[in-house]
Amino acid sequence: MNKRTLLAAAAALALPFPALAQSAAHDPVALRDAALSDNLAWEITEGLTTEVGQRLAATEAEARARAWAVKKLTALGFKNVHIETYKMPLWERGIETAEVLGGAAQKLAIAALGNSGSTGPKPIEAEVVAFATLADLQAAPAAAVKGKIVYVGNSMTPTQDGSQYGFFGGARRAGPSIAASKGAAAILIRSIGTDYHRNPHTGVTSWVAGVNPIGAAALSLPDSDQLERLLKRGPVKLRVQITAGMKGEAESGNVIADVPGSDPSAGIILIGGHLDSWDLGTGAIDDASGVGITTAAAKRIMDAGQPKRTIRVVWFGAEEPGGFGGAAYAKAHANERHVLAQESDFGADRVWKFETNLPAGAKPIADRLATVLAPLGISRGRGTAHGGTDVGPVINTGVGVVDLSQSGLRYFDYHHTPDDTLDKIDPVQLRQNVAAWTAMLAVTANAPEDIGPIPKGEGE
Amino acid sequence: MNKRTLLAAAAALALPFPALAQSAAHDPVALRDAALSDNLAWEITEGLTTEVGQRLAATEAEARARAWAVKKLTALGFKNVHIETYKMPLWERGIETAEVLGGAAQKLAIAALGNSGSTGPKPIEAEVVAFATLADLQAAPAAAVKGKIVYVGNSMTPTQDGSQYGFFGGARRAGPSIAASKGAAAILIRSIGTDYHRNPHTGVTSWVAGVNPIGAAALSLPDSDQLERLLKRGPVKLRVQITAGMKGEAESGNVIADVPGSDPSAGIILIGGHLDSWDLGTGAIDDASGVGITTAAAKRIMDAGQPKRTIRVVWFGAEEPGGFGGAAYAKAHANERHVLAQESDFGADRVWKFETNLPAGAKPIADRLATVLAPLGISRGRGTAHGGTDVGPVINTGVGVVDLSQSGLRYFDYHHTPDDTLDKIDPVQLRQNVAAWTAMLAVTANAPEDIGPIPKGEGE
Numbered sequence: 020m021n022k023r024t025l026l027a028a029a030a031a032l033a034l035p036f037p038a039l040a041q042s043a044a045h046d047p048v049a050l051r052d053a054a055l056s057d058n059l060a061w062e063i064t065e066g067l068t069t070e071v072g073q074r075l076a077a078t079e080a081e082a083r084a085r086a087w088a089v090k091k092l093t094a095l096g097f098k099n100v101h102i103e104t105y106k107m108p109l110w111e112r113g114i115e116t117a118e119v120l121g122g123a124a125q126k127l128a129i130a131a132l133g134n135s136g137s138t139g140p141k142p143i144e145a146e147v148v149a150f151a152t153l154a155d156l157q158a159a160p161a162a163a164v165k166g167k168i169v170y171v172g173n174s175m176t177p178t179q180d181g182s183q184y185g186f187f188g189g190a191r192r193a194g195p196s197i198a199a200s201k202g203a204a205a206i207l208i209r210s211i212g213t214d215y216h217r218n219p220h221t222g223v224t225s226w227v228a229g230v231n232p233i234g235a236a237a238l239s240l241p242d243s244d245q246l247e248r249l250l251k252r253g254p255v256k257l258r259v260q261i262t263a264g265m266k267g268e269a270e271s272g273n274v275i276a277d278v279p280g281s282d283p284s285a286g287i288i289l290i291g292g293h294l295d296s297w298d299l300g301t302g303a304i305d306d307a308s309g310v311g312i313t314t315a316a317a318k319r320i321m322d323a324g325q326p327k328r329t330i331r332v333v334w335f336g337a338e339e340p341g342g343f344g345g346a347a348y349a350k351a352h353a354n355e356r357h358v359l360a361q362e363s364d365f366g367a368d369r370v371w372k373f374e375t376n377l378p379a380g381a382k383p384i385a386d387r388l389a390t391v392l393a394p395l396g397i398s399r400g401r402g403t404a405h406g407g408t409d410v411g412p413v414i415n416t417g418v419g420v421v422d423l424s425q426s427g428l429r430y431f432d433y434h435h436t437p438d439d440t441l442d443k444i445d446p447v448q449l450r451q452n453v454a455a456w457t458a459m460l461a462v463t464a465n466a467p468e469d470i471g472p473i474p475k476g477e478g479e
Numbered sequence: 480m481n482k483r484t485l486l487a488a489a490a491a492l493a494l495p496f497p498a499l500a501q502s503a504a505h506d507p508v509a510l511r512d513a514a515l516s517d518n519l520a521w522e523i524t525e526g527l528t529t530e531v532g533q534r535l536a537a538t539e540a541e542a543r544a545r546a547w548a549v550k551k552l553t554a555l556g557f558k559n560v561h562i563e564t565y566k567m568p569l570w571e572r573g574i575e576t577a578e579v580l581g582g583a584a585q586k587l588a589i590a591a592l593g594n595s596g597s598t599g600p601k602p603i604e605a606e607v608v609a610f611a612t613l614a615d616l617q618a619a620p621a622a623a624v625k626g627k628i629v630y631v632g633n634s635m636t637p638t639q640d641g642s643q644y645g646f647f648g649g650a651r652r653a654g655p656s657i658a659a660s661k662g663a664a665a666i667l668i669r670s671i672g673t674d675y676h677r678n679p680h681t682g683v684t685s686w687v688a689g690v691n692p693i694g695a696a697a698l699s700l701p702d703s704d705q706l707e708r709l710l711k712r713g714p715v716k717l718r719v720q721i722t723a724g725m726k727g728e729a730e731s732g733n734v735i736a737d738v739p740g741s742d743p744s745a746g747i748i749l750i751g752g753h754l755d756s757w758d759l760g761t762g763a764i765d766d767a768s769g770v771g772i773t774t775a776a777a778k779r780i781m782d783a784g785q786p787k788r789t790i791r792v793v794w795f796g797a798e799e800p801g802g803f804g805g806a807a808y809a810k811a812h813a814n815e816r817h818v819l820a821q822e823s824d825f826g827a828d829r830v831w832k833f834e835t836n837l838p839a840g841a842k843p844i845a846d847r848l849a850t851v852l853a854p855l856g857i858s859r860g861r862g863t864a865h866g867g868t869d870v871g872p873v874i875n876t877g878v879g880v881v882d883l884s885q886s887g888l889r890y891f892d893y894h895h896t897p898d899d900t901l902d903k904i905d906p907v908q909l910r911q912n913v914a915a916w917t918a919m920l921a922v923t924a925n926a927p928e929d930i931g932p933i934p935k936g937e938g939e
Contacts, residue, residue, distance in 0.1 A: 065708070069583070069705060069708045069709060069712075070582070070583050070709075070712070071583065071585075072579075072583065072584070072585030072586075072705075073585060073586075080584070080585075083582075083584075119532075122530070122543075123529070123530050123531065123532065124532070124540070124543075125531075125532030125533060125540075125761070126532075126533075128897065215898075215900075215902045215903070216676045216678065216898050217678060217760070217896075217897035217898050217900070218676065218677060218678070240902070241898070241900040241901070241902050244900075244901065244902060245529060245532075245761070245900070245901070248525070248529045248901075249529060249530075252529075252530070300677070301585070301705070436677075437588065437677035438675075438676050438677050438701070440675075440677070440701040440704075440705070441701070441704070441705070441708075442675045442700070442701050442704060443675070
């Protein structure tokens, strides 16, 4: 038993029933239960996805979404509502077609990956060279790839914690750059997804410095299976056209709203999700619901009375192409004292687990969270919270974090596809999310402990 | 108790355990159980959908599918394998785009309906006039529709017998002609489907004589919901382009294969499915599986020994645009004696019910079918069999029919969409289909009763 475990055990003995309510106004249990009737998260999710639709980073649509957000957050009574803009490279989709040539002539459904290059003004025709995994592509000699259309498979399956995305997502994030560096004409990957619909999964890819971008797209899973079946029968030649590419520098931005705390010295609790989406669906699960959930929870705390700590809700811009909004926020607000930072960016299915990363003096907060979250069906995980792309840059400065982990069992059926639409949101599970976030904020925003910085290397 | 019911009751008393086996070679129980290990139906479904892909009627792809069929049926040992061609009008899809204009600017996912006209060389822009049902559109004055883009909703839900398709399908079959007759600029219908994916459901529409076709397309259900939400907020203007249209006359055809019977005077048992598909998916459930199931069952009877009656398998052409193959077959074979005609054209989920329409002297066949099909989980329905589009023209000449009804609970999730692909076929349920068809053929092809014609008006 190490020192940390010993302390935890002692704390558990001392506080078998941790006192939850730091103030009558912010009783976490009462606020939690009231939030199970929440309608605001739905209203925001429905409104943003319906009235704006897709919100690709740095486009006119994302700007419309920011205006929508300011109007909404102001009407809700948040303070200090404003936009903070920044410049970033704009990527846009163009034509994207793929067809099998020869005796089995047929079209395949593809979607260009974010940051994909172009195959040029005319379609290219080339033979396919297939790799079952990213590792196989990495191991292949350039001579086997040069001039070919690379195909990379994967075997992703659904998990509640979404943990396969990290591993299999490598084919999307790194595969195109590796293929390009070996002289490939283009690359088609099996979608990083778990559904069998003809809706390919887009998502960002990155090019290593010095590598010239090539056309890079995802095939839907049915189309990937089809290509794999054809490849078993013999060589396959494809005609592919992808005219995506970078369109210069454009403006994106974060929308910021505060619930001011009574004790400015106690620091800021940062929460939020991202306002931008990919351009294929309307970004309901990714991530209109995330801004809806966190905003609804903050509004409930605000309406119950002034909390001790300031709660700051940020609707981050340009998360999808690489976390531009999160980076810009951290830079612009480096001089403010953030004590906790967390985001909702994994859909709207129920929260099933929570984990924390807290400084030593604030660890009792985690015990109180366990007590108030358990009735919502939320277990205390055995790992360490790590936040996400938007709050990551703040967390990396030594700020604590509470992860409220949503069930990912169907998240990758819709993620980054045209199917990310409002009908995928279950209003009952959405409300459970709001209840979890409300309870978490009621506990943390009023916690009597000082929530200090987490020295490098000393996190849980 | 009428005469028919009395006879049925008497028959049930006389034959509590109907003798199933008319010949040792064609023991229906043994053949049925062996078919539960069938691989041929899968092989055909996989081969046709993979090696040919989509097979739009009267196109080069459908011709390739006929060649594929002849090669396959010949290799399997069927006799008299040949193609019978006919001419028909060719319809083809073109550009199809729809977008909301104004403050909620966004794209909507549409697919032109078969036989859709064009909106012209440039997109049209017009306000939407929405009708909750086809009846509402029918009742509307022309002044309310003229120059507008008509939207028609529906509230179709899944049923095991697929019975909602007949009613709600009217919006697709008849809605466009009604809208055009009232001067509509175009029509978008809510897909006749039950899924929530961004894959609209195409399908044929018909124009009343004298009505000029307009652009007619289906919105996916998520997009229909989106449009309905926007319409609740106020008027909606759309930009729509549909360049589909008729492309003159072209060739289609049926592929025919026989298992010759030992007694030519006993008549032909006609079975099959359709070879063509819509152009969006690869036509796995509609209807590669149908030709696979019926062919695999006929092959099992053939391999067991010569049956008394000839079994004719037809892979019908051009079913989707209006049953051209079925009509051509009935005309070309009007002088042959068909005694039963049935088709498989409702996917590949399990057969759950059977019904018959038999002449009076052949009714004991239905009792024997009930006995041999029950162990497969197949109930005897209380209705009358009616066949389908392909065998309908033969049935209408007074020919009996056995319907082996498949479960339709998920059929309209994929029907006529890009999602109609091989992965939607459950191999276990596919084999149950083959077992049901094999047992049915073992009973009917060898039945000692004369299966006479059904005089008009005297069917069950």
